Amino acid sequence: MALWTQKNSIVITCAKGIPPLLREEVCSLGLPIVSEGVAHVETEGTMADAMRLNLFIRTGQRVLFLLETFNAKNPDELYERVSKIKWEDYIPGNEYLCITSSVDTPTIKDSRFANLKCKDAIVDRMMRKFGRRPDSGPKKDRVVAHLYWRDELCLLYLDTSGDPLSKRGYRRIPLRAPMQETLAAAVVLAAGWKGKGNFINPMCGSGTLAIEAALIGLNRPPGLLRTNYGFMHLKGFDESSWKSLRKEAKIVVKSRLDGKMIATDISEEAVLAAKKNAATAGVEHLMEFGICEYSETPVPDGGGVVVFNPPYGERLGEKKALESLYMGIGDFFKKRCKGYKGYIFTGNLDLVKRVGLKTRRRIPFFNSNIECRLLEYDLYEGSRKRKGADVISPQS
Numbered sequence: 592m593a594l595w596t597q598k599n600s601i602v603i604t605c606a607k608g609i610p611p612l613l614r615e616e617v618c619s620l621g622l623p624i625v626s627e628g629v630a631h632v633e634t635e636g637t638m639a640d641a642m643r644l645n646l647f648i649r650t651g652q653r654v655l656f657l658l659e660t661f662n663a664k665n666p667d668e669l670y671e672r673v674s675k676i677k678w679e680d681y682i683p684g685n686e687y688l689c690i691t692s693s694v695d696t697p698t699i700k701d702s703r704f705a706n707l708k709c710k711d712a713i714v715d716r717m718m719r720k721f722g723r724r725p726d727s728g729p730k731k732d733r734v735v736a737h738l739y740w741r742d743e744l745c746l747l748y749l750d751t752s753g754d755p756l757s758k759r760g761y762r763r764i765p766l767r768a769p770m771q772e773t774l775a776a777a778v779v780l781a782a783g784w785k786g787k788g789n790f791i792n793p794m795c796g797s798g799t800l801a802i803e804a805a806l807i808g809l810n811r812p813p814g815l816l817r818t819n820y821g822f823m824h825l826k827g828f829d830e831s832s833w834k835s836l837r838k839e840a841k842i843v844v845k846s847r848l849d850g851k852m853i854a855t856d857i858s859e860e861a862v863l864a865a866k867k868n869a870a871t872a873g874v875e876h877l878m879e880f881g882i883c884e885y886s887e888t889p890v891p892d893g894g895g896v897v898v899f900n901p902p903y904g905e906r907l908g909e910k911k912a913l914e915s916l917y918m919g920i921g922d923f924f925k926k927r928c929k930g931y932k933g934y935i936f937t938g939n940l941d942l943v944k945r946v947g948l949k950t951r952r953r954i955p956f957f958n959s960n961i962e963c964r965l966l967e968y969d970l971y972e973g974s975r976k977r978k979g980a981d982v983i984s985p986q987s
């Protein structure tokens with residue numbers, strides 16, 4: 592296969608709950624949707640399209656470019672088939688290699704064995720071709736190949752992202768319970784915030800939601816922050832076309848936002864981290880930070896969105912203590928945020944009942960393995976408490 596010119600299937604992986612948003616992102620790049628699963632969207636394109644996806648996509652994790660499809664019943668057949676692929680056409684002789692996989696086939700109990708077989712097949716072939724065995728290991732900052740194996744069906748991809756796209760490169764200080772950058776972007780997009788109005792983020796933690804909102808508001812592709820991708824280590828990578836893609840992307844970037852971006856947290860350490868991360872992302876100058884109780888967060892006139900990602904509380908005692916916090920968020924919404932849309936992103940649907948406001952939408956997401964919801968509240972004059980608490984069924 593002529594790697595840089597031929598069209599092939601491109602799978603963009605993401606967290607569960609994200610495909611509807613990712614699909615929109617893929618469509619907005621003018622690429623077709625071939626299929627959509629619980630944690631991926633499939634399109635079709637060239638490696639140049641894969642580069643564009645890496646640069647522009649906010650909610651996807653990895654951009655996988657299909658190399659080969661074949662059947663294998665067992666690890667030996669896998670080795671045979673992988674050895675037949677002309678790796679020397681795709682990987683320079685001196686590259687470091689990482690194999691990842693998603694395996695569900697009767698002859699393999701531990702997917703690491705499939706990775707090992709795959710890696711052996713590649714390096715043995717490279718040894719035959721170049722007289723030298725490429726180094727390999729778990730680091731994803733060079734060439735990454737991904738094996739998808741279900742029953743007898745094997746799909747072998749080049750992972751053009753390398754390190755996952757959630758690693759934007761700006762979050763040097765993560766703190767406790769940070770949200771992944773791709774999930775934060777998905778939350779901001781699901782909230783419909785595109786840069787109009789104010790963006791208020793009490794309990795900002797390390798600032799991920801506010802930073803992603805700023806990047807979205809500025810129309811700044813998240814990939815501009817990163818300097819390393821898997822595709823850069825493949826044979827035939829043309830640096831000048833990557834540079835012109837970046838240059839083009841910069842043309843539409845705005846220099847300021849229409850509304851205010853306000854990020855606060857009760858923890859000084861969190862606010863300092865958020866500031867540093869925002870500075871690394873190049874958006875600190877657009878934000879106002881404050882160390883305060885969430886209820887003291889300034890909410891300027893003009894409307895916009897107020898987004899909370901409060902603690903969920905894992906232990907029982909913690910949950911009890913958090914009930915009043917969630918009640919307080921409801922009061923804050925009612926009293927201070929009229930004319931705004933309010934959002935709470937949480938993994939605790941019991942605590943949400945304490946907010947005491949009627950939800951307009953409940954959007955399902957997953958944060959690692961925790962099932963979460965983004966709850967939307969219309970905060971117009973006269974938002975009323977429902978009789979009793981807001982009831983959320985597990986399916987909602």
Ligand SMILES: C[S@@+](CC[C@H](N)C(=O)[O-])C[C@H]1O[C@@H](n2cnc3c(N)ncnc32)[C@H](O)[C@@H]1O
Nearest residue numbers: 769770794795796797799857858884885900902
């Ligand atoms: C789940 S973390 C937010 C994580 C954030 N989205 C990120 O990506 O880093 C919750 C944050 O709420 C803050 N917090 C807890 N109680 C608070 C309160 N009463 N007022 C303001 N902030 C509070 C914590 O300091 C913590 O940073």
